[in-house]
Amino acid sequence: xxxxxxxxxxxxxxxxxxxxxxxxxxxxxxxxxxxxxxxxxxxxxxxxxxxxxxxxxxxxxxxxxxxxxxxxxxxxxxxxxxxxxxxxxxxxxxxxxxxxxxxxxxxxxxxxxxxxxxxxxxxxxxxxxxxxxxxxxxxxxxxxxxxxxxxxxxxxxxxxxxxxxxxxxxxxxxxxxxxxxxxxxxxxxxxxxxxxxxxxxxxxxxxxxxxxxxxxxxxxxxxxxxxxxxxxxxxxxxxxxxxxxxxxxxxxxxxxxxxxxxxxxxxxxxxxxxxxxxxxxxxxxxxxxxxxxxxxxxxxxxxxxxxxxxxxxxxxxxxxxxxxxxxxxxxxxxxxxxxxxxxxxxxxxxxxxxxxxxxxxxxxxxxxxxxxxxxxxxxxxxxxxxxxxxxxxxxxxxxxxxxxxxxxxxxxxxxxxxxxxxxxxxxxxxxxxxxxxxxxxxxxxxxxxxxxxxxxxxxxxxxxxxxxxxxxxxxxxxxxxxxxxxxxxxxxxxxxxxxxxxxxxxxxxxxxxxxxxxxxxxxxxxxxxxxxxxxxxxxxxxxxxxxxxxxxxxxxxxxxxxxxxxxxxxxxxxxxxxxxxxxxxxxxxxxxxxxxxxxxxxxxxxxxxxxxxxxxxxxxxxx
Amino acid sequence: xxxxxxxxxxxxxxxxxxxxxxxxxxxxxxxxxxxxxxxxxxxxxxxxxxxxxxxxxxxxxxxxxxxxxxxxxxxxxxxxxxxxxxxxxxxxxxxxxxxxxxxxxxxxxxxxxxxxxxxxxxxxxxxxxxxxxxxxxxxxxxxxxxxxxxxxxxxxxxxxxxxxxxxxxxxxxxxxxxxxxxxxxxxxxxxxxxxxxxxxxxxxxxxxxxxxxxxxxxxxxxxxxxxxxxxxxxxxxxxxxxxxxxxxxxxxxxxxxxxxxxxxxxxxxxxxxxxxxxxxxxxxxxxxxxxxxxxxxxxxxxxxxxxxxxxxxxxxxxxxxxxxxxxxx
Ligand code: SF4
Numbered sequence: 001x002x003x004x005x006x007x008x009x010x011x012x013x014x015x016x017x018x019x020x021x022x023x024x025x026x027x028x029x030x031x032x033x034x035x036x037x038x039x040x041x042x043x044x045x046x047x048x049x050x051x052x053x054x055x056x057x058x059x060x061x062x063x064x065x066x067x068x069x070x071x072x073x074x075x076x077x078x079x080x081x082x083x084x085x086x087x088x089x090x091x092x093x094x095x096x097x098x099x100x101x102x103x104x105x106x107x108x109x110x111x112x113x114x115x116x117x118x119x120x121x122x123x124x125x126x127x128x129x130x131x132x133x134x135x136x137x138x139x140x141x142x143x144x145x146x147x148x149x150x151x152x153x154x155x156x157x158x159x160x161x162x163x164x165x166x167x168x169x170x171x172x173x174x175x176x177x178x179x180x181x182x183x184x185x186x187x188x189x190x191x192x193x194x195x196x197x198x199x200x201x202x203x204x205x206x207x208x209x210x211x212x213x214x215x216x217x218x219x220x221x222x223x224x225x226x227x228x229x230x231x232x233x234x235x236x237x238x239x240x241x242x243x244x245x246x247x248x249x250x251x252x253x254x255x256x257x258x259x260x261x262x263x264x265x266x267x268x269x270x271x272x273x274x275x276x277x278x279x280x281x282x283x284x285x286x287x288x289x290x291x292x293x294x295x296x297x298x299x300x301x302x303x304x305x306x307x308x309x310x311x312x313x314x315x316x317x318x319x320x321x322x323x324x325x326x327x328x329x330x331x332x333x334x335x336x337x338x339x340x341x342x343x344x345x346x347x348x349x350x351x352x353x354x355x356x357x358x359x360x361x362x363x364x365x366x367x368x369x370x371x372x373x374x375x376x377x378x379x380x381x382x383x384x385x386x387x388x389x390x391x392x393x394x395x396x397x398x399x400x401x402x403x404x405x406x407x408x409x410x411x412x413x414x415x416x417x418x419x420x421x422x423x424x425x426x427x428x429x430x431x432x433x434x435x436x437x438x439x440x441x442x443x444x445x446x447x448x449x450x451x452x453x454x455x456x457x458x459x460x461x462x463x464x465x466x467x468x469x470x471x472x473x474x475x476x477x478x479x480x481x482x483x484x485x486x487x488x489x490x491x492x493x494x495x496x497x498x499x500x501x502x503x504x505x506x507x508x509x510x511x512x513x514x515x516x517x518x519x520x521x522x523x524x525x526x527x528x529x530x531x532x533x534x535x536x537x538x539x540x541x542x543x544x545x546x547x548x549x550x551x552x553x554x555x556x557x558x559x560x561x562x563x564x565x566x567x568x569x570x571x572x573x574x575x576x577x578x579x580x581x582x583x584x585x586x587x588x589x590x591x592x593x594x595x596x597x598x599x600x601x602x603x604x605x606x607x608x609x610x611x612x613x614x615x616x617x618x619x620x621x622x623x
Numbered sequence: 624x625x626x627x628x629x630x631x632x633x634x635x636x637x638x639x640x641x642x643x644x645x646x647x648x649x650x651x652x653x654x655x656x657x658x659x660x661x662x663x664x665x666x667x668x669x670x671x672x673x674x675x676x677x678x679x680x681x682x683x684x685x686x687x688x689x690x691x692x693x694x695x696x697x698x699x700x701x702x703x704x705x706x707x708x709x710x711x712x713x714x715x716x717x718x719x720x721x722x723x724x725x726x727x728x729x730x731x732x733x734x735x736x737x738x739x740x741x742x743x744x745x746x747x748x749x750x751x752x753x754x755x756x757x758x759x760x761x762x763x764x765x766x767x768x769x770x771x772x773x774x775x776x777x778x779x780x781x782x783x784x785x786x787x788x789x790x791x792x793x794x795x796x797x798x799x800x801x802x803x804x805x806x807x808x809x810x811x812x813x814x815x816x817x818x819x820x821x822x823x824x825x826x827x828x829x830x831x832x833x834x835x836x837x838x839x840x841x842x843x844x845x846x847x848x849x850x851x852x853x854x855x856x857x858x859x860x861x862x863x864x865x866x867x868x869x870x871x872x873x874x875x876x877x878x879x880x881x882x883x884x885x886x887x888x889x890x891x892x893x894x895x896x897x898x899x900x901x902x903x904x905x906x907x908x909x910x911x912x913x914x915x916x917x918x919x920x921x922x923x924x925x926x927x928x929x930x931x932x933x934x935x936x937x938x939x940x941x942x943x944x945x946x947x948x949x950x951x952x
Contacts, residue, residue, distance in 0.1 A: 312711035
């Protein structure tokens, strides 16, 4: 039926390459649920996409307040989607507060769908308006659609003898039905999902389906103008089995995969903190496949337990966000001294202190690189997209286990919560992580080193004849016993540093993600700025400018050819969501022409911000 | 998990390392080390399966002197490391060695949680009522008005009772030993080893440099009889020269009292938590100090998992494929 309608209306539909839709409503309106469904429906319509949930910071805010608004942004279409979109083409606002807090995300001339039924004076005032924005000129610059969704939803479900409250609960699906009609999405998978979800309450499933159909039918009826029906271009995706994945899920599964690849038990020790907790939640559900999670009494206990795991031969991982990582730093020093494998995940958020826990930032790079006492270098990696978290987690574990060192993996609040389609990797095709325990008593001491990697011998409790004592006190290079010898301390410090530098031997050469391998202008990024930089560079190159994008995954050590590559550009702009942490490091390392593009607002870069910054520099004689 | 092997296998000396012991001559730690080695030999502890974990402080040097696996970690955190080791390998026999500063000040939180979780390990807390390694500052167990470099006018904070703390945390095995009372100490350590779950042992330890003889009011040879009651499960709570006094119950105060007639003494029951708590509270000069096993009543142990998959029904592949997927050809 759906196909039929689409065919009938195709002529009237406006062709668009990509669309950004922002859904907003009260926390109780079920915005996240319909956002997820719109994402799946778009994937099934052969679109690439990226989505981002924008939850209220409060756990349960009063109904109708601006701080109780929940939103979901989705960017889909017929080309590689790398961001959630700078601005929304369409905003769905299910109450006045949602309109108030989200209107600024809608582009001028964009479509706004509101539920006129919620714009009673009391709600209008509660949202912080004095007069109704529907008729005081507030929405003059937009295409407004203001059906009484509340009433229309009740009409749609009238046959089902539900109470008023239960009927009104379906209005999110009414709005979704309307959006599906606008963008030509198939309703069948959503209906299927509803039937499964509410298998025990068939009336609720039927009501939501009726509401979905109601919204869709309404769309057909008002379709006359043709201004609000779109045909979204499709993108041929590479063959494979796909699912939607968030950064937190991909990271958790990457850790579980690393455990399988190394033949070890994963023990994940963590303490709840926003926005890192979803990794703990994901892994806590995997007990049956051999994953152990430990919710420790505090951040310090979490990392110490993970180090204890490593001492006993497991894959020990701890995870937190900035302030929690700060608490773990002393123990990281021990992991450096004891030379034990450990993965530390930092899902960065806006700091310092409590800062803005639900907002994203990249301001813990200095902490990751330098935030410990003593000379204590550790490898640092950053994931650049939700699905990239999977591979980066495996790589972090691989480095930790093969070099006997703690490794910091940087993610951030944006990557953690954003999601997009992911072609499931073939786990059997991923190279195994080869590490062996030392079991030979003859000539053993705990600081025997692999001549290639400089990793120390890992003899674990349970191994007869290799009993040994280690700890935070400096060890003798040649015997592993406690040593306060001055020359030995120099030697051990050097060897620990050299061990980390040798990780670079595993790192493939750095190449531009886009553009020439040398030239006038390169923009450099790391972590979650990948999407906006990549899209901006694509746009600028389409205009004929030669600009390259270089994205760093390895922040300690750098890729072996990084300095050489960067030296090939006359101008370098380093974009990061902090006050200039990488750019300062690059300058210190000899890349003195590096300039910073910095932003600390708790929000990711917009493509336009990056584009404007590059264009401004191209114009002002950088060329 | 505490495996029993042929007791003839190893002698106490077999648990000694080649490291020179660096405690001050005359320190109570020596006697404790000796007792522990003798216990390890008696129980037939497998060296490769045993781990001593410590934090920071004089007591925390302990692992270097025992030829098993050992991890000298950071200040106060030994319980967390120990928990991690057992999560990775539940078959290990883990001993934590800590002190009054390490375990009750900087590491108080971790001690609390390892006890309430009932992680399967032994925790030896050497209480010397001072910070030895940092040169004699008062500690959380120092008595009120203790003069020290950081409290020249006398300390003003009330001391903590380690055994009472442990019981409050939900510990299921709580005992008190004395460095010089070797026979009793060995019995306590063996019982701690055999107790399934977390076993907490406070050991009064003489720091001869900064706090010499601080426990003399109940451990000195001439004070033991009158001022110490050595607990034995199932035996009457009597003390004094010739067992002339006892510990009875005052129903009005709902608390213990000293009684002059041993016939009125209560019987010690190590499975009675209320009695244990009351015995832990007894303090000089009104009461004798209770030593021995105050409480030994096994309960549910922290589940560290078996170390293997709990089912073959799912693999990681299945996990990743669960939920909504679609394929592109
Ligand atoms: S300072 Fe005290 S506790 Fe430390 S080793 Fe010396 S005597 Fe023993």
